[in-house]
Amino acid sequence: MDYHKDRIELTRAAVEELFASRVIERDGAPAVTPSTVYAVFDRSGIRYGAGFGDLGDVRTPTLRTAYRIASCTKSFTAAALMIIVERGLVALDDPVDRYLQLGPLIGPDGTGAFPVLRQAQDPSGGVGVSAPTLRQLAAMAGGLPTDDPWADRQESLSSRAFRELLAAGIRFVAEPGERYEYSNLGFAMLGAVIETVTGRDYIGFVTDELIKPLGLTGIGYSDDLAGVDGVAVGHRRTGGEWEALPFSAPGAFSPIGGVFASAAGLVDWIGWLSAAFDRGDDHDQPLGRLSRQLMQSIQTPYENNPGHHGYGLGLVVQEHPTHGRIVAHSGGYPGFGAHMRWHADSGIGVLAFENARYSQPMRPTTQALELILDEIARPGAEPSLWPETAAARLSIERLLRDWDDATAEKIFADNVALDEPMDRRRREIAELVAEVDLDDEVLPLLESAPSSRTPAQLSWTVPGGNGSLRCEISLNPANPPKVQRLVVRRG
Incomplete structure (x- = not known):
């Protein structure tokens, strides 16, 4: 394309x-x-x-x-993470607790009940979850719960208070790597990893x-x-x-x-x-x-x-x-x-x-x-259309420039006038055409940014001196088919 x-x-x-x-x-x-x-x-x-x-x-x-x-900030944090990956300071699949001291990692049931490859003990004697990897945290697969309202109010937390938060333990809603779950805490942890391995302030x-x-x-x-x-x-x-x-x-x-x-x-x-x-x-x-x-x-x-x-x-x-x-x-x-x-x-x-x-x-x-x-x-080639769909496009182009009731009656199915009165439709289209100041020449189909989901449907652009119109038609299944839907909007 x-x-x-x-x-x-x-x-x-x-x-x-x-x-x-x-x-x-x-x-x-x-x-x-x-x-x-x-x-x-x-x-x-x-x-x-x-x-x-x-x-x-x-x-x-x-x-x-x-x-x-x-949270558009997260692209900066992820890029910073990839810099230290490229420099060999960390690997994406390293567990985060290789770089940060974490307290108990507690699973969804409060005790850590699902099987893990690397186990961490929780104080209750149960088995906790394995620590998520850097990749899992950066890809929102760390198993941590969605935390927007809380995390959005934590920006100013000191490094010391953050370390204390991690040392108190972390709750999980899924095993790391199991599924997507948006987590801000995970990105705060990545910022701390960057500081740990570089010896520099994240910002x-x-x-x-x-x-x-x-x-x-x-x-x-x-x-x-x-x-x-x-x-x-x-x-x-x-x-x-x-x-x-x-x-x-x-x-x-x-x-x-x-x-x-x-x-x-x-x-x-x-x-x-x-x-x-x-x-x-x-x-x-x-x-x-x-x-x-x-x-x-x-x-x-x-x-x-x-x-x-x-x-x-x-x-x-x-x-x-x-x-x-x-x-x-x-x-x-x-x-x-x-x-x-x-x-x-x-x-x-x-x-x-x-x-x-x-x-x-x-x-x-x-x-x-x-x-x-x-x-x-x-597109690289014209869409595959019914001949009637291609012909209907040209008829719509003519109606845009010079509305003719006879042409409209010929190409539209009977539902069109029932769905929206034809006088109103004609008036609204005329207002759009006046705003855009349509070009006189009809573009070849391939030059009109065509898009088609089926042979009976087509969207295309009609350019003008002050913008453009985007038109869409769909034809009904009768034989011969007629236009059952027409949408004209500013491009």
Whole structure:
């Protein structure tokens, strides 16, 4: 599959609406967040982006405004782990208790009842679980319970208090390696391992070995960042009003979510990660291409979608049925939400930051990337269609430019007018056509980013001077078949 990167700009209006709507009160429902900033990018950098709303000081964010990116930080921690793996200081399959002193490791029943290869005694006399490996912790297969609300409040914990926490014992919900279970504690433990084997502070190690060598600006572990256009203040909604929240200070849990970043800075970080799928020379890079590819490969499959969706090392990986590998991570922290997402083959991606508690910008970011990839994809061959499906596409193209009731009656099945009155449908399509200023020429099918699940269904792009439209039709099973569904939206 090839991608027309020169068409990315055509998607701006539709993508921008997804994010601009997040700061607007609609139909009595409050805004999702005081502010949001998004960026669409490829490996060359930002293609377009914008900020909306209020940072907390009456200013609108820009692409250089810093936000807390919460668990998107885990990609930095995983990369730091892979650096010490490449240097031979640790092995991914080393047990974590080779580097950290742990108390009793207690299994799901409270005594440690499942069989293990390496056993640790718990004080009650039962047999505990084996310590998870570094790989299992980085791949969310350590057997530790999901701990977001608690862990998100532990960032400032001192190293001494963290060691005491580990010495008191750890509870497990599954045997390490058994299945996926998201754990922040596991990444805090990885940060401590990095400190143990390097003799350096975790934040200092990431800064000196990744942030500085890569020339990343607008990225760091405190709100005192150089080269940024202000720092967003986190908020939560209380009694119908936005309440500002204080920043937590760096500490033992910074490896789980401590990074502040601007959109411009994080795009550079993502560009370096995704460049692992290029075949360039990486001899002078802080981390080799194969290690970065490993981070972006499924290590622990999700139980409900094995083989197609899972966790890599500090990153989520999805095998999309049309576009192939998508790499992503979300972040949620008191006062903030973040999501980053990119297409491994092309490097095209979208990220978004918001300054509202757990605002979950994953949904619009996912929609935006899907929209962009659908819009600019060019398959290697035309999809296999019924002749009537191909003919219906051309008829729809004519209707878009010059609506004709006789043509509409000829190609549409009887349900179309019943599902939505034809006058309303015609009016809404005319408004979209006027917004986009459609080109007069109909593109060859292969040039229109076609996508088809069956011979009776087709989606394609119609470009214009001010963006594009994305059209979808499906035909019914009658003979001859007619269009039973038509969707026209901004591309």
